[in-house]
Amino acid sequence: MIGRLVVLALVLFMTLPTLVVVVASFNPTAILSFPPQGLSLRWYENALTYPQFRRAALNSLIVTAASAALALPIGTAAALALVRYPVRLRGLWNTALLSPLVVPGVAAGLGLLILAARLGLLANRVVLIVAHVVLVLPFVIRSVMVSVANLDPMLERAAASLGARPWRVFRRVTLPLLRPGLFAALLFAVIVSANEFVVSLFVSTRVTEILPVAMFTYVVNYTDPTMAALSTLFVAATFAAVFLADRLLHLSRVFQIEGHR
């Protein structure tokens, strides 16, 4: 009983900020206040028609898609190497590849800013994409590593003994069996990239900035509930993605380490 109450309190505590934002987004008045004084969709209209948000949304789409498309194969290769092969200095590699998780975003952003300026790429999306690939990689590598660890190497030997050359072994055995890890990796990559803010703030301009950065800029200048409306849409989109992924791909299974027979 007490346990249930604690869980309930925890759930409430974790979801309360989101709920406040959702409720505030329907507020008809021009200030962010709680509780709301009525119900209105005007801020949703404003959010969806504001030109800079539209531009930023497109940027977000491009950067997230490109970084996921790059991070997935790179991360898969890294995960296979780290689990399977006697890599020299494995610990060092592991740490280096996972370091974006612990390096403060400000430091990473500043470093990238200096590099980008030096290379004359400041106003270029390439810098943003590279930054996102780096930030997303730890999640991709971790997810795929779980699947690789669950993959019985004997299966690949069996395939080879049946006449499959290495590429065919990868296509017909390795890749299909890594699928759960790859889906999890894709989901992580998209969520992390779509929500990335600190590093992106450093390396984007008004033209290349992604949605979270645009939202921040907006909040600095205006205090109306447009932000709340956009945040609500953002949360809804993320929820929908996770829900669909779970339904279609049985994501919950991915996070369990299943012993092979």
Add this chain to the structure above:
Amino acid sequence: MTGKAVVALEAVSKAYGATRALDGIDLAVHEGELLSLLGPSGCGKTSTLNIVAGFIEPDAGRVLLDGQDVTRQPAWRRGLGVVFQSYALFPHMSVADNVAFGLRERRMGRREAEARVAEALALVRLPAAGAMRPSHLSGGMQQRVALARALVIRPRVLLLDEPLAALDRKLREEMRAELREIQRAVGITTIFVTHDQHEALGLSDRVAVMNAGRIEQLGTPREVYQRPATGFVADFIGASSALEGRAVDAGTVELAGGQRIAVRLPRPLEPGTRVRLLIRPERVEPGDGGANALPARVASVMFLGDHAEVRLELPGGARVLAVVRGTVVVEPGDRLTVTLPPDAFLEAP
């Protein structure tokens, strides 16, 4: 030895770091024979199989398939059938797709492949399992599918890596007999890796007993059991009791208890030297059989149904294991006479 070598290993060595997994293995496997690699874990039997299969490369030496050097050839080019201890069935494919895997890699037409898959599944007596998933099959059935998958490509050689180890005892014995029947019917040259001496003795045409990366003895099951070449082989295969003593003359040994026994060994003994004699339990005969009849006391009895293992103590403390039929009643403490036939002894080096 008859027949030509289908698989030949010449001075094959392999080390993992400082450990020598294989230390100069020479081995020839002949057409149609079933050869077992028998030994304790870590003896190098699986490494040997992996080198034949092409999964690992030896540090030194050559691997020949039908006289051709395949030492540097990758596994997928060798055309050998492998059955793994874990079966290694592809979990994301149906049984039929598992069996058809190697045929697809050979770009065989769909109709012909289907016919071959059906034929292979019939051979392992699973004609109706094609549409099932491997995870829905019992261990014994998975084992059969793995065998069908390996045989369907009509491999030059069949390699079996402890294929029965994961099965429970009754099933293991059934599969052992069936495996032998299928191997005979197909007539395929087979290398069988096992740590189970009963499997090796019961299945094989020849047995290579391995220890610490070397082949201790290569011979028919009868040879390795009845005439072990080394102390390790005598110890590892079959139960045997050891008797310590001192050679009195070329054919007589005085045991620790003072008894003098006659022995007929392949080489004469040097008088005065210490000897360690081994005797198989089934060669210890109850009753007075003439030469070497000794008084003994029953120390313990293990009744095993069809037979009983009886531990006998000779005057002086030496212990000898004997096997009697299950119908014979003996109790601990009984005194009796046993005969140790002179030609029953092996000398432990």
